[in-house]
Amino acid sequence: MFVINGSAGNGNALRVWKRLEPKLEHPYAVCLSTSGEEAFEQVNHHLQLYPKCTIIVIGGDGTIHRMLSLLAGSEAALGIIPAGSGNDTARGFGIPKRPEKALKVIQDAHIRSIDLLYAYDTWTLTALATGFDAEVAHAADTSWYKSWCNRLGLGSVAYLLGIIHTLIRYKPVDAVIEVDGQSTQYKQVWLCAVANTSTYGGGIRICPDAASNDGQFDLCIVHHASRLKLMLLLPTVLFGRHTRLRYVTIKRGRKARIEPSVPQLTIGDGEEAGNTPFVAELFPSKLRLLVPADR
Numbered sequence: 490m491f492v493i494n495g496s497a498g499n500g501n502a503l504r505v506w507k508r509l510e511p512k513l514e515h516p517y518a519v520c521l522s523t524s525g526e527e528a529f530e531q532v533n534h535h536l537q538l539y540p541k542c543t544i545i546v547i548g549g550d551g552t553i554h555r556m557l558s559l560l561a562g563s564e565a566a567l568g569i570i571p572a573g574s575g576n577d578t579a580r581g582f583g584i585p586k587r588p589e590k591a592l593k594v595i596q597d598a599h600i601r602s603i604d605l606l607y608a609y610d611t612w613t614l615t616a617l618a619t620g621f622d623a624e625v626a627h628a629a630d631t632s633w634y635k636s637w638c639n640r641l642g643l644g645s646v647a648y649l650l651g652i653i654h655t656l657i658r659y660k661p662v663d664a665v666i667e668v669d670g671q672s673t674q675y676k677q678v679w680l681c682a683v684a685n686t687s688t689y690g691g692g693i694r695i696c697p698d699a700a701s702n703d704g705q706f707d708l709c710i711v712h713h714a715s716r717l718k719l720m721l722l723l724p725t726v727l728f729g730r731h732t733r734l735r736y737v738t739i740k741r742g743r744k745a746r747i748e749p750s751v752p753q754l755t756i757g758d759g760e761e762a763g764n765t766p767f768v769a770e771l772f773p774s775k776l777r778l779l780v781p782a783d784r
Contacts, residue, residue: 490518490535492528492556494548494572502548502572505588509547509570512592525555532559540564543779545595547588549573550615554758557612557776561605566777568595574691575759577615581686581701582780599782602774603701606685606757608767613757614776616689616696617769619747620680621659621711621719623756625651626690630759649691652723656716664749668708668742675712675738679719681747682709683769687729689759696739697729704773708740744770 493506506521520531532544536559544560545568546553553569560567570591571579578584582601585591606613618626629651661677682689684696684707696707711722714736725731732739747755748766755762 490520490532490539490542490544492520492532492544492546492548492552493522494528494546494552495521495523502552505570505572506547509588509592512589525552528552529555529559532556536563536565542566543568543595545570547572550575550578550759553578553614554612554760557605557614560777561612561772561775564777566600566779568779570595575689577686577689577691577759580688580692581615582778583784584780594781595779597779597782599780599784600777601702601780601784603776603778604685604704604706604771604773605775606683606706606769606771608683608757608769609755609762611757611762612775613685613762613769614701615686615758616682616684617755617757617762617767618680618682618689618695619749619753619755619765619767620661620678621655622680622682622690622693622695623754624655624659626756626759627651627754627761628654656720661712661714662749662751662753664712664747666708666710666748667746668740669744672746675710677713678749679711679714680709681711681749683707683745683747684709685771693726694729695726697732698739702774704771705741705743706745706769706771708742708745710738710740712736712738742771744768 495503522528541564543566547570661679664678682695684699687699699707746768752764
C-alpha cells in the first residue's frame with residue numbers, strides 16, 4: 490500500500506507519486522490523504538486485511554511517524570520514498586533521495602529489524618529532542634520561510650534559519666537527567682537529544698555514532714556553555730565533531746528521564762510530542778524496515 494501525504498514537502502509527495510505510478514507493475518493499494526487521521530484509518534483497515542503487507546510512505550518524517558503506532562511489533566514492513574523537507578529517516582538508513590532509486594530499494598525487499606523509542610505513549614524512530622533543538626524545529630515548522638525552502642529543495646536551510654531565530658531568544662535551563670537509573674544534574678542545559686539514528690533536523694549529526702539496531706539509544710547533552718560557545722558549536726554539529734567538546738556529554742542506554750527545571754517542548758521525529766518531563770525507553774527490533782542491501 491502506498492501512503493501519499495498530499496501536503497508533504499509542499500506538494501512534493503504528490504508530484505513524486507505521479508512520477509512513480511506509471512513504473513509500477515505489481516498490484517497495489519493507494520492511500521492519498523492530507524491528514525494524519527485519514528491516513529491512519531485507511532492504513533489500519535488495510536493492515537487488518539493484509540497483516541504481512543508492505544506500507545510504503547511517500548512523504549516526510551511526520552508521515553512516517555504517524556505510521557509507527559500501526560507498524561511497531563507487527564509483521565508488516567515499512568518502505569520509504571522520501572518526499573518531505575527534512576527526510577532524516579531516509580537519510581539515516583541510506584535510502585536514496587531520488588524516487589526511482591528509493592523504489593528500487595523497496596523492490597529489492599531487503600528487510601532490517603530496527604529499534605524504536607517509546608515516549609509520550611507513542612513511538613519515535615529518529616530522535617526525541619528538547620530544549621534549543623526542539624525550539625529550532627518548532628520555529629522552522631511554523632515559519633513563513635519553510636514553504637519557500639521546500640519549493641527550492643532546500644529543506645535544511647529552513648532549519649538553519651530556525652537556528653538563527655532561536656539563538657537570539659532562547660535561554661538555557663538546569664536539568665536532571667537520568668539514564669538507566671543513574672541521575673545527574675546539569676547546569677545551563679541548551680539541548681538534550683535522545684537519538685536512535687545519527688541525524689535529525691535536516692541532516693544535523695547530533696549523535697554521529699547512534700545506530701538503530703544496537704539495542705541502545707545515544708543521548709547528547711549540551712550544557713554549561715555560554716551563548717558564544719553554543720554559536721561556535723553549531724557548525725561542528727553539521728559534521729558530528731561537537732562530541733569532542735568539553736561542554737558536550739554523550740551517554741548511551743535503554744531508559745532515560747529528562748527533567749528540566751521549567752517545562753519545555755519536546756519534538757519526536759520532527760513532530761511536537763509534548764512537554765517535559767518525559768521518560769524515553771528503547772525497544773529493540775520493533776520495526777521491519779526496507780533498506781538498501783549494504784545497510
